[in-house]
Amino acid sequence: MNIIETHALSRRFGRTEAVHDLTLSVPAGSVFALLGPNGAGKTTTLKLLMNLLPPTSGSAEVLGVDSRQLGEREFAQIGYVSENQHLPLWMTVRQLLDYCRPFYPTWDRALEATLLQQFALPASRKLAQLSRGMLMKAALLSSLAYRPKLLVLDEPFSGLDALVRDEFIRGVLEVSALGEWTVLVSSHDIEEVERLADHIALLDAGRLRLSETAESLQRRFRRVEVTNAGTGAVTATGWLEWERSGVLTRFVETCYEPEATERRWQERFGSAEVTAKPMTLREIFMVLARANRGNATEASA
Amino acid sequence: MKLVWHIARKDLRRFALPAAVWAVLIVAPTIALMVIEPGIGPHPPSSLDGWGRVMGIWLQILQGIQAVIALALAAALVLEDSVVETTAFWPTRPISGARLLGGKLLAAALLFCAAPVLALLPVWLAIGFDAIAVTAAASEFVSRFGTLVLFAITVAALVRNLATFLLCAFGLLAVYVASGLAPRPLWQDASMAVRQSREFLATIAIVPALLLAATHQFATRRSVRTWGMIAVVIAFLATVRSVWPWTVEMARTDSAAQTPRAGDHPGDVVAAPAFTQHQANSIPSLYGKTVWHADGFCVPLFARNPAGEVVMRSWDQIWQRTAGLRILGLEAAEQPLWWQLEAPFYFRRVRSSPVEFTGTLEVWSIRARILGETPVRVGAKLQHDATRVRILALLSHESRLDNIYLEERDSSRNTLDRLTVDGLRRDSGHERYIDAYFVVNRATQHAVEAWSHDIGATEINSVVRRFCELGFSWPESYGEPTLVKIRFERDHAFELPLEVRGISTRGLEQFR
Numbered sequence: 001m002n003i004i005e006t007h008a009l010s011r012r013f014g015r016t017e018a019v020h021d022l023t024l025s026v027p028a029g030s031v032f033a034l035l036g037p038n039g040a041g042k043t044t045t046l047k048l049l050m051n052l053l054p055p056t057s058g059s060a061e062v063l064g065v066d067s068r069q070l071g072e073r074e075f076a077q078i079g080y081v082s083e084n085q086h087l088p089l090w091m092t093v094r095q096l097l098d099y100c101r102p103f104y105p106t107w108d109r110a111l112e113a114t115l116l117q118q119f120a121l122p123a124s125r126k127l128a129q130l131s132r133g134m135l136m137k138a139a140l141l142s143s144l145a146y147r148p149k150l151l152v153l154d155e156p157f158s159g160l161d162a163l164v165r166d167e168f169i170r171g172v173l174e175v176s177a178l179g180e181w182t183v184l185v186s187s188h189d190i191e192e193v194e195r196l197a198d199h200i201a202l203l204d205a206g207r208l209r210l211s212e213t214a215e216s217l218q219r220r221f222r223r224v225e226v227t228n229a230g231t232g233a234v235t236a237t238g239w240l241e242w243e244r245s246g247v248l249t250r251f252v253e254t255c256y257e258p259e260a261t262e263r264r265w266q267e268r269f270g271s272a273e274v275t276a277k278p279m280t281l282r283e284i285f286m287v288l289a290r291a292n293r294g295n296a297t298e299a300s301a
Numbered sequence: 302m303k304l305v306w307h308i309a310r311k312d313l314r315r316f317a318l319p320a321a322v323w324a325v326l327i328v329a330p331t332i333a334l335m336v337i338e339p340g341i342g343p344h345p346p347s348s349l350d351g352w353g354r355v356m357g358i359w360l361q362i363l364q365g366i367q368a369v370i371a372l373a374l375a376a377a378l379v380l381e382d383s384v385v386e387t388t389a390f391w392p393t394r395p396i397s398g399a400r401l402l403g404g405k406l407l408a409a410a411l412l413f414c415a416a417p418v419l420a421l422l423p424v425w426l427a428i429g430f431d432a433i434a435v436t437a438a439a440s441e442f443v444s445r446f447g448t449l450v451l452f453a454i455t456v457a458a459l460v461r462n463l464a465t466f467l468l469c470a471f472g473l474l475a476v477y478v479a480s481g482l483a484p485r486p487l488w489q490d491a492s493m494a495v496r497q498s499r500e501f502l503a504t505i506a507i508v509p510a511l512l513l514a515a516t517h518q519f520a521t522r523r524s525v526r527t528w529g530m531i532a533v534v535i536a537f538l539a540t541v542r543s544v545w546p547w548t549v550e551m552a553r554t555d556s557a558a559q560t561p562r563a564g565d566h567p568g569d570v571v572a573a574p575a576f577t578q579h580q581a582n583s584i585p586s587l588y589g590k591t592v593w594h595a596d597g598f599c600v601p602l603f604a605r606n607p608a609g610e611v612v613m614r615s616w617d618q619i620w621q622r623t624a625g626l627r628i629l630g631l632e633a634a635e636q637p638l639w640w641q642l643e644a645p646f647y648f649r650r651v652r653s654s655p656v657e658f659t660g661t662l663e664v665w666s667i668r669a670r671i672l673g674e675t676p677v678r679v680g681a682k683l684q685h686d687a688t689r690v691r692i693l694a695l696l697s698h699e700s701r702l703d704n705i706y707l708e709e710r711d712s713s714r715n716t717l718d719r720l721t722v723d724g725l726r727r728d729s730g731h732e733r734y735i736d737a738y739f740v741v742n743r744a745t746q747h748a749v750e751a752w753s754h755d756i757g758a759t760e761i762n763s764v765v766r767r768f769c770e771l772g773f774s775w776p777e778s779y780g781e782p783t784l785v786k787i788r789f790e791r792d793h794a795f796e797l798p799l800e801v802r803g804i805s806t807r808g809l810e811q812f813r
Contacts, residue, residue: 052387080393
């Protein structure tokens with residue numbers, strides 16, 4: 001079951017197409033990372049999903065409801081934290097929670113107290129006086145205490161130092177263990193979410209480049225080194241960043257399947273020595289980002 | 302409703318301080334108007350007039366500032382939870398647009414209407430306002446600022462920040478004013494009743510139109526469509542103000558006149574069979590007489606043309622002197638009361654044009670009563686209803702007292718009801734009484750009517766402070782004078798047909 005589905009979702013701002021023909025599914029219970037460089041259309045996508053912006057064309061369903069029709073009942077089950085959201089900074093943390101609480105029938109006072117303690121938030125301090133990390137934690141707390149079915153985090157780590165980011169991620173991981181919710185998190189840096197995400201979607205220039213589980217992604221990407229491959233070997237479909245240096249040929253295999261791929265390499269490289277190493281999500285993300293940039297440059301040329 | 306109040310309570314906490322400062326700005330000038338005393342020099346009329354003008358300018362500036370601050374605060378109240386910003390906090394929370402609007406309207410009503418009215422209440426009560434005057438003052442305040450705040454809420458729901466709000470708000474106000482001025486040439490052909498109907502419709506349409514636009518914007522956040530709605534409303538208002546052809550009875554402010562009642566004695570009112578001519582190029586005066594009754598008498602106060610416009614009015618109410626003396630018990634009720642209607646200076650006629658028209662006389666059924674009396678000395682006071690009168694200065698010449706300078710503190714509602722000789726044109730339709738002052742010594746049986754001239758009036762928040770000059774001649778030999786205020790109050794009014802066929806030079810003589 002998918003908690004979010006989009007169908008050819010598009011959004012234009014004048015002549016700029018921020019999101020183009022986006023068809024995406026976010027499975028229930030997943031931690032779904034929407035990745036992409038700055039300006040890729042991640043925030044616009046989340047705003048379309050949260051009905052903060054109307055789509056130019058296409059549609060989206062969130063919790064089974066058309067995003068344009070999202071109402072009080074649906075938002076009572078959605079938690080939204082964004083780096084750009086204007087919080088009522090004149091309130092104290094306690095006042096923010098007191099203000100939010102009556103809107104949610106499922107608000108859990110015990111969970112609120114637990115999170116307040118876990119996040120080490122000073123309840124009587126005004127939001128304006130909190131550090132950026134603390135502010136994001138306060139926003140997260142006000143979005144978690146009612147056990148939402150869907151938690152949407154828009155660039156939650158932006159501007160946070162490594163320590164605070166780690167605390168924040170730990171916070172999300174900890175609360176993930178407390179309930180069954182779906183997390184949709186956008187980020188421009190895979191490193192921020194690789195500990196969290198089990199699904200990855202890559203957005204670039206408003207277009208969806210890939211969307212699959214992190215496991216599948218890591219399974220099909222390999223960094224390959226071939227020694228003494230011979231001079232005849234050239235790049236093939238599914239290989240990225242192919243390069244040759246002396247007797248050493250390197251490339252990234254994007255369609256790795258243990259037996260089939262290795263058989264294909266043997267046919268190609270003969271008796272040459274081939275080593276294939278698994279890649280981290282960050283490495284995969286960087287490879288894909290470079291490839292997309294290269295494609296864009298070629299297209300514009 | 303509980304959540305609406307929850308949202309409103311959040312805004313009340315947020316805006317309590319600025320709204321309190323604004324309320325102080327509302328109350329302080331009202332108190333200032335009451336407590337600052339004018340300096341009276343050797344020529345009281347110019348001193349009082351100068352004081353009134355300076356105070357009036359300051360109060361107008363302050364009222365402008367009050368309005369701008371109210372606009373800005375109401376806008377800030379909405380921008381706190383911006384309707385158009387995609388980074389606002391509330392749209393991703395279970396808060397519907399309608400509920401948010403409810404919360405904002407409730408908070409605005411409490412902050413910008415209820416709180417200042419409560420702050421003004423002690424001032425109004427201290428001045429002597431009764432329940433009716435307080436209700437009228439509160440209604441006037443709420444309708445004025447309520448409309449302004451609703452306008453601010455609507456516009457603020459369409460913009461992203463305060464600077465854009467101010468630009469749009471003043472732009473829209475300018476367009477609204479222009480939509481009223483542009484069709485002015487088309488007014489010339491319409492009767493007074495139709496013109497009043499147009500303004501009435503344009504006025505009563507504003508609040509529902511603003512509410513509709515605000516509700517649409519909060520519920521849908523589709524700004525382009527809401528701007529379209531506002532444009533349609535402005536076009537509608539301009540059209541109504543230009544071409545609406547019918548009379549709406551509710552809109553007529555001059556509809557007080559009805560048919561005579563059973564005890565009215567319309568036959569008491571007798572007009573001279575023709576005009577007398579004072580100036581060849583003016584519409585001359587109309588004279589007549591009526592019968593005095595102690596419990597109420599009928600006097601024509603206005604003559605109207607067939608279009609319903611007042612073309613003549615009672616300038617020099619000669620019947621007042623007689624009626625006043627009879628109320629005071631200083632004159633026997635033998636003679637009839639004489640009355641005279643005159644055309645204002647702006648109704649000039651071409652010398653050669655005939656004075657012939659049919660119209661109506663608006664006759665008031667009047668009850669007279671003494672409001673109060675006070676010895677004639679500086680500082681003496683007289684109080685009735687919500688009005689407080691104080692003698693500021695006396696002017697004597699040789700051994701004769703010639704002038705009394707008065708201050709009257711009153712409610713604007715009461716002032717609207719007052720028909721004065723100084724008023725050039727009667728077009729409010731609210732008037733229901735005429736006040737007259739008499740200088741009296743009952744022991745010596747002397748009494749003179751004082752002509753009254755308003756030196757100036759200053760008003761803020763329904764509180765009026767005006768200065769009057771009373772003129773008369775009271776020789777020392779008449780004894781110690783007392784100032785008596787008499788009110789000629791309209792019980793009801795009715796119309797009698799009037800037919801003018803030409804000019805006579807015989808005037809009142811023809812009755813004698």
